[in-house]
Amino acid sequence: MRRVPQDMMKPSGWFQIGWSTDFPPGTIAPKQYFGEDLVVFRGDDGTLRALDAYCGHMGAHLGYGGVVCGEHVICPFHGWEWNGEGRNVEIPYQDRPNRAVRMRAWSVMEQNDIVYLWHHDDGSAPSWSPPDVFGAHGSDVADSDYHAAHPDGQIRFGALALDPFVVLDNAADPSHFKTVHETKAIPVVVSSEPEGHLFRVKLGFGAKWVTAPTNTTADALDILEVGVGLSFTALGSTTNPYVVIVLATTPIDDETSEMFQTVWLERADGDDEPGRLEQRMYDATHQLPRDIDIWEHQRYVEHPAWAANEVRGFTAIRRWASSFFSSN
Numbered sequence: 177m178r179r180v181p182q183d184m185m186k187p188s189g190w191f192q193i194g195w196s197t198d199f200p201p202g203t204i205a206p207k208q209y210f211g212e213d214l215v216v217f218r219g220d221d222g223t224l225r226a227l228d229a230y231c232g233h234m235g236a237h238l239g240y241g242g243v244v245c246g247e248h249v250i251c252p253f254h255g256w257e258w259n260g261e262g263r264n265v266e267i268p269y270q271d272r273p274n275r276a277v278r279m280r281a282w283s284v285m286e287q288n289d290i291v292y293l294w295h296h297d298d299g300s301a302p303s304w305s306p307p308d309v310f311g312a313h314g315s316d317v318a319d320s321d322y323h324a325a326h327p328d329g330q331i332r333f334g335a336l337a338l339d340p341f342v343v344l345d346n347a348a349d350p351s352h353f354k355t356v357h358e359t360k361a362i363p364v365v366v367s368s369e370p371e372g373h374l375f376r377v378k379l380g381f382g383a384k385w386v387t388a389p390t391n392t393t394a395d396a397l398d399i400l401e402v403g404v405g406l407s408f409t410a411l412g413s414t415t416n417p418y419v420v421i422v423l424a425t426t427p428i429d430d431e432t433s434e435m436f437q438t439v440w441l442e443r444a445d446g447d448d449e450p451g452r453l454e455q456r457m458y459d460a461t462h463q464l465p466r467d468i469d470i471w472e473h474q475r476y477v478e479h480p481a482w483a484a485n486e487v488r489g490f491t492a493i494r495r496w497a498s499s500f501f502s503s504n
Contacts (some may be wrong), residue, residue, distance in 0.1 A: 184341050184476075185427045186210055187500040189373070189403030190285070190292040190306050192424035192436045195330050199224055199291065204249060206239025210295050211429045214282055215239040219247035225260035226282035226293060232256075232264065233277070289325065290422060290438060297502045304373045306402045309422055309440075313398050313410040317418055322440040323447070328457050329439035335432045338471040340405045340425040343435075344497055346467065347377045347399050347407065348489035356470065357463050364389075366396065368489055370496040375401040377493075401493070404500045411460075417442040419460045437464060 191209070193216065199205055204217040206229060213229035215238045229237050231251040236242075241252030248257045248265060257266040262279035283294035283302050288309045294302045310318045323329075346352070348368070353359045363379040366389045370376075377399040380386075384394045395416055400408040405425050412418035422438040439460050446452050482490055 184501060185339055185430050185433075186295070186297050186502070187340065187404040187427075187497075188296040188300075188502075189405060189500050190294055190302070191403075191405040191426040192290055192422070193284075193293045193426060193434075194291045194436070195326070195438070196224075196286050196289045196291060197326060202244045204239050204242050204244060206237065208428055209293060209434075210427055213237070213239075215242070215249070216284065216291075217244050217249050219244060219260070221247050223247065223260070224284050224286060224291065225249075226284045227258065227260070227262050228280040228282075230279075232258070232262070232279045233274075288422075288438075290424075290436075293426075306406060307374075307400075307408075309408050309420060312400050312402075312408055313420070316414060317398075317410045317412075317420060320418055321443045322418075322420065323443060323453065325438050325440050328454075329441070331437040331439070331461060333435040333437070333468065335428055336435055336468065336472055337431060338425070338433055338435075338468070338474070339476070340427065340433060341497065342471050342474055342476055343407070343423070343425045344401060344404055344493065345490065347375065347401055348493040349486075350379055350489075351483075351486070353379075356466050363397065365489065368492060370492070373403055375493055375496050377401070401497075404497055412442065417444040417456075419456075421460065423464070435468070437461065 193207060199216055199218045201218045201220060201222065204215050207214050207216055214226055215229045216224065216226045218224050229239055231238055231253060233251060233254055233256045236251050236253035238249055238251055243250050248259050250257050255268040256264055258279060259265050260281060262281040264273040264277055266273055285292050287306065292306060350363045350365055354362050363381050364385040366378040366380045366385055368377045379397040381395045395413050398410045402408060407423040409421045410418055420440040424436040426434045428434055441456050
């Protein structure tokens with residue numbers, strides 16, 4: 177049984193499809209997102225490109241037997257050669273290419289070693305770009321020094337029976353921290369507001385946030401929703417090392433999404449001690465599977481029976497998120 181309306185699995189925006197190391201030069205990776213088959217390949221110039229998977233000639237799948245030549249991809253069936261814009265540039269048994277046929281090219285970009293794919297249900301070109309993960313959280317986070325996320329901080333959960341809209345609700349749900357994550361108290365909602373294609377939420381841990389909402393010494397969780405499928409978070413303070421996380425939920429088809437988690441740990445005293453970094457990484461990542469177990473078995477409720485103090489937060493983020501869907 178479908179848990180969400182079908183249209184909700186095809187939001188517009190940027191979505192993670194992997195990390196830069198997943199796409200070495202000269203290789204073709206077959207992928208499926210938004211119910212579409214595509215191929216992602218990196219040319220000799222280092223640029224990443226993505227096309228519809230099926231050759232515009234006779235429909236062979238470029239991801240199985242196709243090869244990269246320079247900045248182009250060559251079909252394994254008849255050797256037709258395609259550029260990154262989806263145009264045929266060579267037919268090996270004809271003196272000119274077929275200029276009439278064109279395959280769909282998908283917009284991709286790389287930032288912070290994350291590979292993003294642009295999706296819009298009507299095929300529109302990108303109208304905005306995701307921000308730098310660290311700069312998005314201000315100078316304290318941006319100016320800190322971090323361990324590389326690769327490899328232990330790059331976690332792939334694979335195909336899950338959930339949708340990005342259910343995951344997005346989490347940013348408006350401070351109450352679940354006490355029950356699911358066993359915090360001592362429900363965190364304080366310091367701020368929650370949309371900024372165009374972004375939605376910012378700040379949750380403060382500890383009573384000090386009630387009386388001093390601008391302090392920087394107590395731990396806070398800064399959440400930045402970047403469209404529907406990306407969530408950038410920073411946890412820490414000027415006195416505790418920051419943990420920066422990207423949680424990405426990318427629809428595969430009408431029932432499933434692929435989920436990625438990328439984690440950067442701020443360098444701190446004692447990190448060179450045996451087991452210290454492993455423990456910090458565990459502390460930063462062991463809670464998410466609890467959420468996933470709930471999300472995978474959760475039914476989307478269009479009109480939930482919210483408590484009175486939940487209405488404002490959930491309504492605001494759902495209203496903002498509706499702008500990324502062709503149908504609300």
